[in-house]
Every structure is written in structure tokens, then in C-alpha cells.
Amino acid sequence: MTERIFIVEDNQEIVDLLKKGLIGWGFDVASCQDFHDVVLEVTDFAPSLVLMDVNLPFFNGFYWTQEIRKKSLMPIIFLSSRDADTDQIMAMNLGADDYITKPFNLDLLIVKIKALLRRTADSGHGAPTSKLMYKDFALNILENQLEKGEEAVALSKNETKLLYPLFENAGEVVARETIMEDLWDDELFVDRNTLSVMVNRIRTKTKDIDFGPHLETVKGKGLKLDD
Numbered sequence: 001m002t003e004r005i006f007i008v009e010d011n012q013e014i015v016d017l018l019k020k021g022l023i024g025w026g027f028d029v030a031s032c033q034d035f036h037d038v039v040l041e042v043t044d045f046a047p048s049l050v051l052m053d054v055n056l057p058f059f060n061g062f063y064w065t066q067e068i069r070k071k072s073l074m075p076i077i078f079l080s081s082r083d084a085d086t087d088q089i090m091a092m093n094l095g096a097d098d099y100i101t102k103p104f105n106l107d108l109l110i111v112k113i114k115a116l117l118r119r120t121a122d123s124g125h126g127a128p129t130s131k132l133m134y135k136d137f138a139l140n141i142l143e144n145q146l147e148k149g150e151e152a153v154a155l156s157k158n159e160t161k162l163l164y165p166l167f168e169n170a171g172e173v174v175a176r177e178t179i180m181e182d183l184w185d186d187e188l189f190v191d192r193n194t195l196s197v198m199v200n201r202i203r204t205k206t207k208d209i210d211f212g213p214h215l216e217t218v219k220g221k222g223l224k225l226d227d
Helices: 012-024 038-045 061-069 085-093 106-123 157-168 176-183 192-205
Strands: 004-008 028-031 049-052 076-080 098-101 131-134 137-140 145-148 151-154 215-218 222-225
Touching (some): 004 012, 012 028, 038 061, 061 076, 098 106, 137 157, 157 192, 176 192
Parallel strands (some): 004 049, 049 076, 076 098
Antiparallel strands (some): 145 151, 215 222
């Protein structure tokens, strides 16, 4: 199977250089066309690895790395002219696997890509998915909706976040603390009461597709989707 590399870079000369080199080594390569929604393009292409610049139109590479990490553990290598230690530390803290400063040696970059892909294959981390499946239900992460056949129920972004670990670990109890930590961000602080309200709201919303009975509260432990 050919490894797929996705390039998030707005300098076309650099994109052309990377494509020529990577294709020459047998990689399947694509680059970002719409910088308004990098995650959508990454998901559609389903790459084995992403090459990410920092300075991008609309949102920077730090932001997009954080968004990709909400969905996938795929390898991400930063390629940037910004060489400050703080930039490199931020990138790694947000989930980057490596940080290479421009100008870069293309041969060295390709060696690093191949080594990182080997490690990724060994660890079992794969490409992102836009949907998680459980029985007859699909959690559509990009559209923020729960689907059953042709029917779809719109979810809020945080309701999708709540269901994500439950779909990933269907049949297993996910601790309330784990779910609340996933939901915390700069705009939302979730306590146990808020979480209970969100769970009840999801049950009510999904009544017509009969999802609610599968969403179980395990007293003193957390939440689960039944076996």
C-alpha cells in the first residue's frame, strides 16, 4: 500500500519541491487547497503523515495540529522558517512528532518521514476517520451529527465530543472525569451536573432513532454504550 503524504503549506514553490521529491520516492502526495478547513481536506485524503507549516492563511499550523489531534494520532511534522525554541516547544506540546526548520534538506526530511512512518506502523496509529461506528449508529465527527441509516440528528460540537470516547470504547465504561476533561476548553467548564444535563439532552434529541437506551450511566463510574 502506497503511503500518503498531505502538505499544509501556502508557498507554492515549497509545495512543488516537496511533491517532486516525495513522488520520486514513491509516495502519494496532495496539498491543501482550502485553508479555511484544513481538517476536512486532511480527512478526505486520509494521509499516512502530514507536513505542516506554522504561518498559514486564516489559522496557523498550531491551531490545525490541535484540531487534527482531536481526531487522529497520525504523524505530523512541522516545516517552518520560525526557529524559536518557544515555537518548537508549542508544536510538540500540541501533538507534533517532529519540527524541522526551513531551509531544510529534502533527503534528510524523507529519511525522517520514512522512519516516523515505520514507528507509526509498529504502534498501530492510523489515519483519521470522519465517522465512528457503533451497532447501527454512526457518529459523524465532521458534520456533528448522529446517524442511523438515512436519518440524522444534529448534535452540538460538545455533544459530539462527549460521545466520541464512548464510540471509541463501545461496551466499556468511560470515566466521567475523562469525558469532562475532553470537554474542557477556553469557553466551557463542565462539571458533573452539566455533564448529566448534556447526557439527558442527547437522549431526548435521539429519541426518534432509538439511541437513548444504549447510552448508559454506570453509577459511581461513568458512561458507556451497551454491548
